[in-house]
Amino acid sequence: MNKKQGKVGQARSEIVAQIPMACADEDSAIEFMETRRWGDTPKCACCDSENVYQQMNADKSKREAHCRWRCRDCKKQYSVRKGTVLEDSRIPLRHWCFAFWAACSSKKGVSAKQIQRQTGLSYKSALFLMHRIRFAMAPTEPDPKLDGTVEVDETYVGGKPRNKGWKFGDPNRRAQWSTKTRVVGMVQRDGEVRAQVAPTITAKNLREIVMDNVDTTARLITDEYKGYKKIGPEFKSHETINHSKKEYARGDVTTNTIEGFFGLLKRKLYGTHHAVSKAHLNRYVHEAAFIYNHRHMDDGARTEAAIKRAVGKRLTYAEPIKKPA
Ligand SMILES: [Zn+2]
Structure with a gap:
């Protein structure tokens, strides 16, 4: 050397x-x-x-x-x-x-x-x-959990659901977005972001994702989705912002930080890659989170951090989805 x-x-x-x-x-x-x-x-x-x-x-x-x-x-x-x-x-x-x-x-x-x-x-x-x-x-080992003030939100990426309207009989208002892929994001104010693709958004898997990534001593800020109301009491405190009433910030209660990350993710997906298959979407989400979490470094240090993260990882199959046996 x-x-x-x-x-x-x-x-x-x-x-x-x-x-x-x-x-x-x-x-x-x-x-x-x-x-x-x-x-x-x-x-x-x-x-x-x-x-x-x-x-x-x-x-x-x-x-x-x-x-x-x-x-x-x-x-x-x-x-x-x-x-x-x-x-x-x-x-x-x-x-x-x-x-x-x-x-x-x-x-x-x-x-x-x-x-x-x-x-x-x-x-x-x-x-x-x-x-x-x-x-x-992509995250390697369990990264430290987010703490302090943590904003949690989901977004939907994929083709625009044109003329889909409401799905009758489905109480979940979010079902109208069913052709899109859901991404759950969590960000610690002035800290790191965690984000991943979720196959569906239910109270149960939302809870799993949030509990895996956010410490229960955190102050949670979300929108008024009922899934969050169920997990809220498990945290130190839980405040909500009512988007349906056009409320976006009430003092420091806002989900603007995580929405900023989603904006970055979407500009990457639509601006650079144009179309990303559902099977690969999680990789792009991890890439966006990595860039966000290393945003205070210069390009050289960020490159070094990525190369260091390549150690201990092997990808031996060509596609991320294995055919069912
Ligand atoms: Zn040796």
């Missing part, structure tokens, strides 16, 4: 400065990815040992093809791709670097079409790459 490039605590803008090289040259890309993953101290991707060495060519002039490392403890050979979303891919690392950077430096996201044009990869490869990057951005 090039020590000059790998100083821990380097100015963040240095990461941005390295990106053009990493996107153009494979050796630079390998060094870039290794530094993002391990910093100054390369580790074994199998056992975490620091007792590792780089395998060189016989003449010691250049690193071996595919940039292999070997661990003195577990004796295994590995590369920087090992144990990450990149593991089963043969796409050159410089294209991965470009795609990570493109995905992390644009608020509205980047489409596979754009990656295809800028890297020369096939559309299929570009799509593969972007789906894996979105998978890397």
Whole structure:
């Protein structure tokens, strides 16, 4: 590893400065990815040992093809791709670097079409790459629960339900939006957002989603949907805003923060990707949440955060939905 490039605590803008090289040259890309993953101290991707060495060519002039490392403890050979979303891919690392950077430096996201044009990869490869990057951005382990003042709301994405009217016999007024996909979002004021696709919005699964993501010591702010009224008493306090009476803010009781996130998500979905299948929607939601939660960083630090999140994740199937047995 090039020590000059790998100083821990380097100015963040240095990461941005390295990106053009990493996107153009494979050796630079390998060094870039290794530094993002391990910093100054390369580790074994199998056992975490620091007792590792780089395998060189016989003449010691250049690193071996595919940039292999070997661990003195577990004796295994590995590369920087090992144990990450990149593991089963043969796409050159410089294209991965470009795609990570493109995905992390644009608020509205980047489409596979754009990656295809800028890297020369096939559309299929570009799509593969972007789906894996979105998978890397998804929450890994249970992230800390939201606390303080937390706004919860849902939104509906997908085609416009033209002339659908009301569904008779369905007491749920939201049923008229049944062709759309529901996304539940929760945001801590001045904090992070959690968002996910919900197959249906019922009091039961709404409760599950909110309890998984929000601490019961939080002050909850929602609209007047009856599902929220049931879970409200489980929290420290619960205040509602009455959208049907055209009420959008009463003092600091408002759901404008989470609606701002939904606005960002929709601009990404409709502006950049145009049409997103229901099967993949959750990935785009995770991507939008990742960008939102890392909004105070510069592009380089955000790119590094995304690459770090790629570790420990494997996506071994092409489509996120498995066929029922
Ligand atoms: Zn090892």
